[in-house]
Amino acid sequence: MAQPRAIKLHDADNVAIVANAGGLPAGSIFADGIELRDRVPMGHKFALADIPAGAPIRRYGAVIGHARADIPRGAWVAEKLVIMPEAPDLAALTKGTPPAALPPLEGYSFEGFRNPDGSVGTRNVLAVSTSVQCVAGTLDFALQRVRTELLPRYPNVSGVVGLTHTYGCGVAIDAPDAVIPIRTLHNLARNPNFGGQAMVVGLGCEKLIPERLLPDGAPAADVMRLQDEAFLGFGPMVEAIVEMCRQRLEVLDRRRRETCPISDLVVGLQCGGSDAFSGVTANPALGFAADLLVRAGGTVMFSEVTEVRDAIHLLTARAADEQVAADLVREMAWYDAYLARGGADRSANTTPGNKSGGLVNIVEKALGSIVKSGTGPIVEVLAPGARPTKRGMIFAATPASDFICGTLQLASGIGLQVFTTGRGTPYGLAAAPVIKVATNSALAKRWHDLIDFDAGPIATGEQTIEEAGWDLFRLILDTASGRSIPWSDRWGIANALALFNPAPVT
Numbered sequence: 001m002a003q004p005r006a007i008k009l010h011d012a013d014n015v016a017i018v019a020n021a022g023g024l025p026a027g028s029i030f031a032d033g034i035e036l037r038d039r040v041p042m043g044h045k046f047a048l049a050d051i052p053a054g055a056p057i058r059r060y061g062a063v064i065g066h067a068r069a070d071i072p073r074g075a076w077v078a079e080k081l082v083i084m085p086e087a088p089d090l091a092a093l094t095k096g097t098p099p100a101a102l103p104p105l106e107g108y109s110f111e112g113f114r115n116p117d118g119s120v121g122t123r124n125v126l127a128v129s130t131s132v133q134c135v136a137g138t139l140d141f142a143l144q145r146v147r148t149e150l151l152p153r154y155p156n157v158s159g160v161v162g163l164t165h166t167y168g169c170g171v172a173i174d175a176p177d178a179v180i181p182i183r184t185l186h187n188l189a190r191n192p193n194f195g196g197q198a199m200v201v202g203l204g205c206e207k208l209i210p211e212r213l214l215p216d217g218a219p220a221a222d223v224m225r226l227q228d229e230a231f232l233g234f235g236p237m238v239e240a241i242v243e244m245c246r247q248r249l250e251v252l253d254r255r256r257r258e259t260c261p262i263s264d265l266v267v268g269l270q271c272g273g274s275d276a277f278s279g280v281t282a283n284p285a286l287g288f289a290a291d292l293l294v295r296a297g298g299t300v301m302f303s304e305v306t307e308v309r310d311a312i313h314l315l316t317a318r319a320a321d322e323q324v325a326a327d328l329v330r331e332m333a334w335y336d337a338y339l340a341r342g343g344a345d346r347s348a349n350t351t352p353g354n355k356s357g358g359l360v361n362i363v364e365k366a367l368g369s370i371v372k373s374g375t376g377p378i379v380e381v382l383a384p385g386a387r388p389t390k391r392g393m394i395f396a397a398t399p400a401s402d403f404i405c406g407t408l409q410l411a412s413g414i415g416l417q418v419f420t421t422g423r424g425t426p427y428g429l430a431a432a433p434v435i436k437v438a439t440n441s442a443l444a445k446r447w448h449d450l451i452d453f454d455a456g457p458i459a460t461g462e463q464t465i466e467e468a469g470w471d472l473f474r475l476i477l478d479t480a481s482g483r484s485i486p487w488s489d490r491w492g493i494a495n496a497l498a499l500f501n502p503a504p505v506t
């Protein structure tokens, strides 16, 4: 049998996780002499010392909970034995002294598509906005024709995407929180991968008027409504959409990649289907790569409010100034109230998959999640779907739902996304490449044609976090430059956009 392996993350920790694939049986003895009293599944924790009932359980050097009963050394620290701690009190948070700016990293660039507004895309994609779900079927029909009849004639354009969604009709358009879905749709059309070629297909009677989705000053020719009396039936509507697309494909096809500084690159980070290795392998490697991007002048955004809420005191401590700290607290408080209004609390975040992967609660998940934000100062906080005004590490407030987070980060202007997963998900975005990083080699091997990067060798000691981080940094630049195509793009698989609408539906 293979030598039992455990991973302890911090000197102060009184638990470690089992690293062996398939877990370990009772009686397994580690190199340091600890003997397991129970069978412990892979990724799950065991006690490194006797933990009396009520005593803190420490991982990442932080308290992830308290023991519900005496837990002897070598015992499995199962979910039922861990009492979840209270979330950090937002009113009691202090900003502290932010970490020093990371040292500059020179000599890196990428090949991107520069847009008239100065932004730079990593892909050359035609996007069609919609103001209401009613038009989605008709748009899909028209875009099928665009794909088969037009796209082959424009080889520099890599795809066409309909920005369809369920918003627009039957919504409380002026409710305070309606600003979020409307801002999201407005900013989605400005994503740098779309080349500034906005157009909107609307119906004609929806509450959300199409013009609200266009950049300020855009010409009226960028909007069409299916109820326009000039359209005698379905055929002419489709013709009109195809013709609008053709005009924009002409422009997009003239775009060429050019060498751009990393300061033009905006990368989004996300995780989904997390396990106990997320915070041990993939997220630390991604955090190292994120620091490299920031050092090279780039912009990186991390998100998922419910996955950082329980570690917020560690983020406010990294706020570059008082405003950033206050904005972090503002977004957490808004979300606390949003969850309370819905009768939910933060414990609703951890999924059954997270738990069978070894994460006992949201506190442990949060500690493993925030490591992907690296170690430097946090320079800005974005409300959901807002666009950044600064470069560096940014917190973009979003729900943790993969599709909603992806949609909001696209609205916030990411050119590509890096997505870490332990349990596995075939997640993809039509508008931007997604690099999927496996937390363990078992997943990377099983999903050899879906996972782009294997962080598993960190758990087996074959690679350091730094080595994996550098490899991932280079893969990010290759992907941004079109030299590397992620699996989801090769298969053409993508999840639907999903708007975050906390406002009432009527």
Ligand code: CA
Residues within 6 Å of the ligand: 270, 271, 272, 304, 400, 401, 402, 405
């Ligand atoms: Ca997620």
